[in-house]
Amino acid sequence: ILLSTAKQRFMIGNSTKHLSDDPRACDFIGRMATVNKLLKYASFGGLATVGGILCLQNYVAMKLTEHEYYKTSLAMLRNHKEAVKLLGEPVRERNIDIGDSKVTTTRLYRARMKVPLRGSKQSGDLYLWAQRRTLQDSWEVLRLELGLQTLKDKRLLVYANPGYGADYVRNFDVDAVPDLVDGVES
Missing domain, CATH: 1.20.5 (Single alpha-helices involved in coiled-coils or other helix-helix interfaces)
Incomplete structure (x- = not known):
């Protein structure tokens, strides 16, 4: 037809x-x-x-960028001279990929996040881990690591909370709720 x-x-x-x-x-x-x-x-x-x-x-x-731990982590990164030197001034954050739940997950008590960064020399990712014991407590940054575009298999340690070992972050489960007895973690 x-x-x-x-x-x-x-x-x-x-x-x-x-x-x-x-x-x-x-x-x-x-x-x-x-x-x-x-x-x-x-x-x-x-x-x-x-x-x-x-x-x-x-x-x-x-x-996600409005959370206390996010702002604190970026301030700590910007105060780390070696990290800023490797990235190059100015260091700017880019859009967070919320679809990548292996590295970006936020819950009521714990958070882990990958923040893409761009500097004048190269790009990188800031990996952060944070937690709080109760909803009334402020967030505590546990560890910050910087992954660089030129060194894909290595990360620069930007900050490690002295109260927690490296194993604590390696086994970090964002879905776990702190076990509190009378306001103290057991």
């Missing part, structure tokens, strides 16, 4: 007829218009969904 919109004709076999002469053609054209409308609606719906997801992802990543 060939459609000619200018003359509103269609061809079936060797005969040419007007659209109004054959009810099958009107039905076919009507269904095509409906399918085209549905495709348009589905396209717009898909674009709106993807746009909404991207906006939500950026909103959640922005909210």
Whole structure:
């Protein structure tokens, strides 16, 4: 079937007829218009969904940057002369990938995060671990490590909380709730 919109004709076999002469053609054209409308609606719906997801992802990543441990960690990094020297001034943070739950997870009591950074010399990632004992307590940064683009398999230790060993962070489970007895962790 060939459609000619200018003359509103269609061809079936060797005969040419007007659209109004054959009810099958009107039905076919009507269904095509409906399918085209549905495709348009589905396209717009898909674009709106993807746009909404991207906006939500950026909103959640922005909210993560408002946490106390995030701000404290970046201040500690900027005060670490060797780290700043390796990255190059100015050091700027980039968008956090909230989809990478292996390295970025935040719960009520514990958080672990990978913060992408860019300096004038190279890019890197700041890995941070933080926790608090109760919801009323302030966050405590446990460890900060800087991974550099040029040294992918090594990390520079920026800060290690003296109250916690390296094994504590290695076995860090963000889903674990501190076991408190009368306000003291047991």
